[in-house]
Amino acid sequence: MYFVNYTKMNKDKYLIKLSTAYLESLSVEELLALRQQVSQQGDLDALCDIATFRFINGSITVVADILPEMCFLYGKSHRLQALQGLLKEYNFTLALAPQSCIETAKTMLYIGLDYPNLDEDALSYLEALWCDSGSYEWMDIIMYDVDKLPRKLRRFEKSLLGLKQEEFSEQLIIAIWECFERNKKSENEDEPFFFDRKTNKIGKKPWWRLGKNEFVIENDKQYNEVNKYISDTFGREMAYKVAKNLMFSAASVEEFQNSPYHTVSPQNVYDACDDKGAATKIAEWFCLEFLRRCNQ
Numbered sequence: 001m002y003f004v005n006y007t008k009m010n011k012d013k014y015l016i017k018l019s020t021a022y023l024e025s026l027s028v029e030e031l032l033a034l035r036q037q038v039s040q041q042g043d044l045d046a047l048c049d050i051a052t053f054r055f056i057n058g059s060i061t062v063v064a065d066i067l068p069e070m071c072f073l074y075g076k077s078h079r080l081q082a083l084q085g086l087l088k089e090y091n092f093t094l095a096l097a098p099q100s101c102i103e104t105a106k107t108m109l110y111i112g113l114d115y116p117n118l119d120e121d122a123l124s125y126l127e128a129l130w131c132d133s134g135s136y137e138w139m140d141i142i143m144y145d146v147d148k149l150p151r152k153l154r155r156f157e158k159s160l161l162g163l164k165q166e167e168f169s170e171q172l173i174i175a176i177w178e179c180f181e182r183n184k185k186s187e188n189e190d191e192p193f194f195f196d197r198k199t200n201k202i203g204k205k206p207w208w209r210l211g212k213n214e215f216v217i218e219n220d221k222q223y224n225e226v227n228k229y230i231s232d233t234f235g236r237e238m239a240y241k242v243a244k245n246l247m248f249s250a251a252s253v254e255e256f257q258n259s260p261y262h263t264v265s266p267q268n269v270y271d272a273c274d275d276k277g278a279a280t281k282i283a284e285w286f287c288l289e290f291l292r293r294c295n296q
Contacts, residue, residue: 011056014086018049039141047141048073052086060096064208067097068129069138071105075112076142083109098190100206104129116148123151130155133198133211160198161212164295168200168288175202176287179217180266192216197294219290220265227257229285234278246272 011020026034031050038046051070054062074083087094094102111122118126130139136156146153179193179202193204197213210216223243231239243257246268250256266286273279 011053014052014056014082015049017043017045018053020053023050023053035141039144042144044073044077048077048079055086055093056090061208063093064097064101065138067094067101067105068108068135069142072108072112072115072142075109076115078113080113098206098208100190101208116145116150118149123149123153127153127155132156132209133160133196133214134205134209135211163198163213165197165200165291166295168291172200172202172291173284173287176217176290177266177283180219180286183217184265184267195291195294213294215290215294217290219286220263221286222260223256223262223264224258224260226264226269230278230282233281233285234275238273238275238278241274242269242272245274 023031031054035047035050038050048070051066051073054066055070058066071083074080097105107125111118111126114122126139126143129135130143131154133156136158139155143153176195183192191204191206193202194210194214194216195201196203197215202217203214207216223246227239227243230242239257240253244253246264247253247256248262250259250262256262266283269286270279270283273282
């Protein structure tokens with residue numbers, strides 16, 4: 001018996017050029033390659049279809065990444081009613097997007113409507129997005145006809161992605177330590193502090209805008225790894241004392257010391273060490289281990 005797939009047909013009503021069946025047949029790599037191809041061809045309808053498909057089918061991370069891109073493309077193609085219908089039908093998906101992402105998407109919609117006759121505020125807004133490591137990749141896709149704009153736009157310098165840092169100042173190490181705790185606070189979940197490998201500096205921005213070589217500052221560890229460092233550096237006696245002060249949900253101190261299942265935060269380990277000189281060195285180890293891991 002033949003059954004009509006109404007769900008797929010419903011998705012197709014938002015597509016202009018490509019079909020849901022075709023897009024679903026592609027792997028993620030093939031879909032992104034097609035997106036790159038139609039961008040080079042300046043195919044606005046196909047770009048809209050791919051963005052719409054990714055919005056409908058994507059995870060929260062994908063939705064946050066695709067929403068500004070999609071709104072710009074709908075604005076540029078002047079399909080406001082179609083966009084309103086899409087966002088209304090998939091409002092449950094939209095509800096998952098951070099508010100800062102929604103605000104960016106609104107701005108990109110208005111810029112798309114006026115494109116390419118943009119004022120300096122709009123040009124500067126696009127330029128800032130294109131220079132940001134968290135948005136330059138989708139800006140590369142949608143700005144295929146940038147030559148139509150009133151002036152040239154600066155963009156992200158991709159050679160920076162090859163930079164690796166080897167030296168870390170005392171001020172940076174102290175700041176990293178402070179950010180371990182600050183990122184634990186619930187109010188920083190949507191806009192965490194991050195380490196930027198490209199500049200060897202700390203920044204703060206929405207998680208959905210984090211780009212390549214930008215790392216949320218956190219370094220919770222399995223306790224057996226922490227115990228090995230303390231034992232090797234300060235001796236088994238101190239390692240036992242720290243583990244005893246910190247121990248939870250274990251039958252014995254020794255079990256806790258060797259456990260790959262118990263995760264601890266840097267601050268908890270610092271507080272559990274009675275020798276504040278050693279505690280300071282432990283804190284520095286957490287920071288340097290994080291920084292070196294970011295620069296592998």
